[in-house]
Amino acid sequence: MTYTPRAVAGMLGIAPTTLRTWDQRYGLGPSVRTDGGHRRYEDADVEVLRRMVGLTAQGVAASAAAVLARQPPAARPHGPRVPIAAGEAVVAQRGFLAAAKRLDEPAMAELAAELLAAHGVVSSWESVFVPALVELGELVATSGEGVEIEHLASGSVLHALRSIPRASGPGVLSALLSCAPDEQHWLPLEALGAALSEEDCRWGNLGARVPAEALCDAVDRLRPRVVLIWAHRQDLALRVPLEELGTRPGVVLTVAGSGWEGVRLPSSVHRPKSLTEAIGLVLSYVR
Template sequence: MTGPAVWTPGALARSLGISPTTLRTWDRRYGLGPSARQDGRHRRYTDQDAARLRRMVELTAMGMAPASAAALALGQPPRDGDVGPAAVIGPHAAAVRGFARAATRLDEPLLRGLSQDLISEYGVVTAWEQVFMPALIQIGERVADRSSGIEVEHIASATVGHALRQVPAPEHRGRLPVLLACAPEELHTLALDALGAALSERDCAHRALGARVPPRALLDAVGKLRPAVVVVWAHREDLARSVPLAALVAEPGVAVVVAGPGWSQVGTPQPVRAVRTLPGAVRTVLELIGRSWDRAHG
C-alpha cells in the first residue's frame, strides 16, 4: 500500500470533475487504478493515486492523447509520436528551456515576447507542437513533483493563450467558414485557441464561442451564423457526451468536427470527423471548406 486509503471511487471522481465511468476506463486501460484495499474487499484510492489522476486530467486538458498522458502520469516515457518531455531534446530544446525559465521567474513581458517571436518565426503549428506543449508539460511535471508552482503553470498557459489570440484574423465576406466551441462545462480553451490561430494564419476566418458553451447556445449560434464547419472541443469523455451532437449533425449544410481526447471513447455518428492533433484539425477543416494545406500556405 502506497499511503492511507482515503478516496472512494465516487469521491475521487467528483474531486477531479470526471465521471466514475471515465475513472473506471482509465483504470482498465492505463492502470491508473486504486492501489489500496480496505477490509480486504473494497479498493480505495490513496493520495498518490489521486495525484497521478490529477496529472492525467491536466495533461489531457492540454490536448495530449490519453495513452501518453497516462504514461507520463505513471512516470513512464510517452507513447511514440506524441508530445512529451522527450520532445525537448530536439531542435527546439533551447526555446523550450528558455520559455520554461521565463515562466519560472513569472516574467510575463519576456514570455509574451518569446511567444510572439516563436509564432512569427515558426508558425502556430510548429510553435505549439515543438515549444509550447513540451514547455507546458515540463512545467506541469515540475509542479506535480514539487507540489508547488501552480502560479508558474498558470502564467505560462495564459501567456500562450494571449499570444495565440493576437494572430491577426482574416477578413471575410459571405458565409462564415468555421465556428469553434467548447463542450458544456469544458473550461480549457488553450487547444482551441491554437486551432483558431492556425486557421487565421492560413487566411481561414472563424469565430470562437469560448469555454462552457451550453447546448442550446451552441445550436442557436449555429442557426444564426450557418458556418460551413463547427468544431467542438472536449478533453474528457463526460464532457464530450454532453454535446448535442445529434442535433448538430441534423443541421443542413454544416460539417461537424470533434476535437480533443474526450472523444476517443465516444461513438460519433456519420459524417462527424474526429481529430486528435493540431495539424490534423487544420487539415480536416481546410479540406471541409474546399482548401488544401498547401494552397493555404501559398
C-alpha cells in the same frame, strides 16, 4: 521611470549579487546614477538584463550572453515559415520554462512571438508550447504548487496567438470553435483559430463552458462550414448534443481532444488527431 538594483533583481528573479557581478564583469550596469552615486536602471537596461537572463537560462555562457544581450532583438522574419528543428525546440522549451518559473511574462511573450513569426502556429504549438505547458501542468499535479506559473505561461501563449491578424470581411465562417459544456481548457481552440488565421480563414470561438443549447443556437445563427467541439474528459464530451447538431444541413461536425477517446461517434462526425489534421479538414471544406 527608473528602478533600484533590488527592484530589478526582484523583477528578473535573480540575486542582487548576480546583478552586481554582471555590472562589474560585463558592463551590464545602470544608465543612471543619482547625485548621491546610487545606481538606477532604466527600462532599456532592464530589457538587456532580461535577455541576459534568458540566454543564460538556455545554457549560453555568461560572457557570450552579455554580448548577445546588448544587441537589439532581431527583426521578425517574413516569408515562408519553416518547422522548428528538434534541437532548437528543446532550447526554446528550456528558455520558455525558465522564464515561466521566474514569472517573467515579458520574456515568455517575446519568445512566443518570435517562434510564431519564424515557424508559424502549428510547429510552435506542437514542438514548444504543448510540451512546456504539459510539463508545467504535471508540476502542479504532482506537487500541488505552481498554479500561478502555469496560468501566466498559458496567458503568455494566448497573448502571442491573439496577435496574429484575423481574416476580416463578410462571408460564412470557415469554422466555429467551441468547448463542451463545463469544459474549461480552451487554449487549444485558440491555437487552431490562430492557425486558421494564417490560412486567411474566418473563424469564431465560443470559448469555455458552452451550454448545449447555446452551442446549437450559435450554429443556427452563424451557419459555419465546420463546427469543432473540444473536450479533454469523456464525461464532458458525452454532454455535447452531437445527434441534434448533426441535423443541421451543410454543417461539417468535428470533435477534438482526449475526451472523445472511447466515445461512439456518428459516422458523419470527424475526429482529427492533431492540429495539422484539424486545419487540413477545415481547408478541405472551405476551398
